Amino acid sequence: MNSELLKKAHEKIPSTPVLVNLISKRERELINGAKPLVRPESLDEDKCDIALREVAEGKLIAEIDFDAIAKAEEAKTKWSEKRISVNSLLGD
Numbered sequence: 186m187n188s189e190l191l192k193k194a195h196e197k198i199p200s201t202p203v204l205v206n207l208i209s210k211r212e213r214e215l216i217n218g219a220k221p222l223v224r225p226e227s228l229d230e231d232k233c234d235i236a237l238r239e240v241a242e243g244k245l246i247a248e249i250d251f252d253a254i255a256k257a258e259e260a261k262t263k264w265s266e267k268r269i270s271v272n273s274l275l276g277d
Contacts, residue, residue: 193241
């Protein structure tokens, strides 16, 4: 992995977990035959470096669905409340 590309990509996507997940997913897509969004510098260029360049050059972005996150948190809270209610009924 090219550290310069990583720095440039991190400037575009400052959240490390989001960047890691995005690069990982894109690398898998490239390995499975997806067409790169940037011209590879060589035939044997690392797929991770290609994905990093795609981010660094603004060809690949991350969109965060805050509504989905809120719904997941809400469902998690409801599940915890139901679990508490069942436990209180059982006398635990």
